[in-house]
Amino acid sequence: MSQPVVHIANLNLKYQSKPVLQDLNWTINRYENWLLCGTSGSGKTSLAKAIAGVAHSYGNIKIEFNAQSNLPATVYYVANWFQFKDLEGQSNFYYQQRYNKQSTETTATVKAELESFGKKHALQFNELDSILAALGFSELKHSTLIQLSSGEHKKLQLVKAIWLKPQVLILDLPYNGLDTLSRQNLNALLEEISEAGTQLILISNDDELPSCINRFAVIKEGQLVEISADERTGNEFDTLDQPVPAFLAETMVTSSSAEIIKMIDVNISYGEKRVLKNINWEVKAGEKWVLQGHNGSGKSTLLSLICGDHPQAYANNFHLFGNKRGSGESIWEIKKRIGLISPELHWYFDPSATVFQSIVSGFYDSSGLFCDPGYSKKVQTDELISYFGLDEFKNTLMNELPLGKQRLALLARTIVKNPELLILDEPCQGLDQQQTKHFNRLVDGLCKNGTTLIYVGHFESQLPDCIEKRILLENGAVKSVENILESVEIAESVENVENFEY
Template sequence: MSIFASTEQAMTTAYFSINNATVRFLNNTLFKNLTFRINKGQHWALIGPSGSGKSALLQTIAGRFNITGGEINYHFDEHLLSNLSPTNGISAKTKLIALVEPRHHFRNLSNTTDFYYQQRYNSSDSEDALTVDHYLASVNTVSENERQWDSDKVLTLLNLHYLRDKQLIKLSNGETKRLMLAAALLKNPALLLLDNPLTGLDVKTRQEFNGIINQIVASGISLIIATSVHEIPDAITHVAVLQEGAIIQENTRVDFNPELFNTVTQDQVDTAELGALLNIDNPTANYNYIVKMDKVHIQYGSKVILDDVDWEIKTGDHWALLGPNGAGKSTLLSLINGDNPQAYANNIVLFDKKRGTGESIWDIKKKIGFVSPELHQYFPTDNSCLQVIESGYYDTLGLFRPSNKQYAATALRWMKTLEIDQYARTLLKNIPASAQRLCLLARALIKNPSLLIFDEPCQGMDDHQQLHFKNLVDTLCSLSNVTLIYVTHYQHEIPDSVDKVLQLYQGRVV
């Protein structure tokens, strides 16, 4: 099949339609009078600012939300449905839809508990995890005679062969993204829904993404992708623009003008307020070495993760830590943040103290503000956003004590500075993913730490949020002597204040 519709009939045959629908989740109305139609042979991109409803529309199509008005119809070919039957409340038609979300839902090998943050660094617990091979073998597929995609084909397409024996918990963020797409393809869906699939992928994989998408749609799968206006794959035939829970524009790809949506040019940071926040309980310690590593070597079994890494970071340094997916960046950061017990077997100095000379993990964490894709993945979401940010004072994953009135007031000021104060009393799980990440960034900033570690902090943010956060980081660095380690796969995200670079490739400094 061509990646574009080959006949006029194909272009006018509905594949999915939703008409004048009201869509609800819990007590929230997500859409009113929602109408959206996909014809066979079409492939759609959904664009719009953070919170506009892109992810909600994908989940609506996947059958996740209640439709209380209007109607929703799936017009899949009858031969695809003939061998499928409803199970556990899942209709046969929605079984032909695969949704790849930003967060994974991996479970331990015992299938009794979910993964938890730090599990990957605890050898006995990390063994309680499926390997990539076992995970893909567990994916439920359609009947054998309808299979376009098998294990070998998806492993090759997504370059996962070398990861087959690796445990899920030990995958990098980008490797996890590729695995989730592989699992979705193994379901051999009629309709594939991708929610910001490029976040967390390195430059090489992003460059290959067009070719990957071309092969997917050439196999007969229809595609809907929520993405940035800057990263619309070539195979896309139509674009829908969302704003505040409504589709405000639909265009063919040919008629769509992305320049109309490059509107973010200016941004302001309240320098006086940021300066005041930085003066609250600000520690004055000035360390000779924030980090000093000498020939650090990390190995799991026969797999070398870090090989003879030397790194010196002094107070006030602003570093970018760069490298492709799987280069060892997350492991290197785990040694600094106190999460990796192999730090004790290496020559590492943190805040002028050699690891293993009596300091606790909490002594280290109280000096560090940290955020990463893994922390976002595993952070409990049943606290309000204000509670999540206040928990940064205690370095706990959530607030497990009565709220401190003064701390809560400071948390709200940080929320206003990051333009997310409207979510203060909302549960973290009920706000957009980009706003969740901003909450965790506020949590990292609230205690005015000596060291900030921002690991891919802008994942999922829209253009305005990215620009505002970048300006905030630069202003913060100009107003204080904070030390910064910044990780990203996007060159334009690196703050102007960053003036030093450490680049890793296959565990070595290059």
């Protein structure tokens, strides 16, 4: 006989006066672990928040906890974004603040955050070390929260959730920002707590899932529809067939220097901790690179040097666009030639700007719009709004959009000025498979016109086709540099020889 744990009847929820969930019904029985997948903006996060009691909804949600279980009788929700506060209770951080020594002195350490969480929930501290080790987080205990990358912040929230082992655990996009090994170890930990009695609801479009997931669903037109495991990778995610905006496709990007980036024995340290170690890297105009490495390998710090955000750039032998850093150029002269998106930039972006204001601000490298952009810039912005399917949200505030739509707006902001150097740090976090393919197709189109590209991504299947070279970091050092096109050509040649009939 089935035992309902979560029972939802006639659930209705509106987001900014727009219906998202309409008379939704869902029953989760004991021993069921669900994957909720599907298109961005369909209402998955809204449903998760309603179950966890952190979003207002109309209808009936009943949770039947197991009175015989030793696990906490609670629904614990891990959001995709983690909003932390400093020691004075402030949370209005800005993008470059993580490199400010004074800011690190006013934010809590990971160790303090975990100690507070453990005491609040009366947890066993002897269980913590194995979880930290499994997620590669042990060495970060003395880091401050503001120093963590987006992937490291995600891991911290996952550590808390797994340590708590609630009776119902909801994870919103749990794999975002995690490297391959961390994903595998996370799945192993989720399988462990599932065996101990925790029931899981995962919101994700990823293919690699814990083996305990045994139910699948999507939200369509406000209703929950159960599907099979095979259906979640169906035709719903076919690539949109839409041409690249003309002002991007027809404009050839030219560089004033044949050498965009040149690093010679670059080192970055925070006290005794070495984050980058003797980095040597040269990027020539028009090259397309993928930057890879495990969480904490130094990728974000390396990119902060290129974008002019890290103060230690001046203490290193580092050339950008043919000029040695510190030779007189301003940070704004650097930024006007770079288009950037990163999880951290999204984190700290002004949420009170409209979609239009956010995109057009890319011409000025500002967070929000503070002047009249003029006719031509408005036209180009409108073209990108249409390309990304954001027409109905043009005048909507960013903080009123679902996460995936916010991401699309910031992607449009990144490319609106058709920059000389495009830096895309895990650009497709929060997007569904259709949107990811759509965006990477746009990147391929842009890169035919001379744009230099640095793309950060963990998985080959989610990279644009134009990638030529790879640099791999490990523990702050360059582990390898590889010409991908040559590797592909060699592999194809070997395959042709093997298949040749004599």
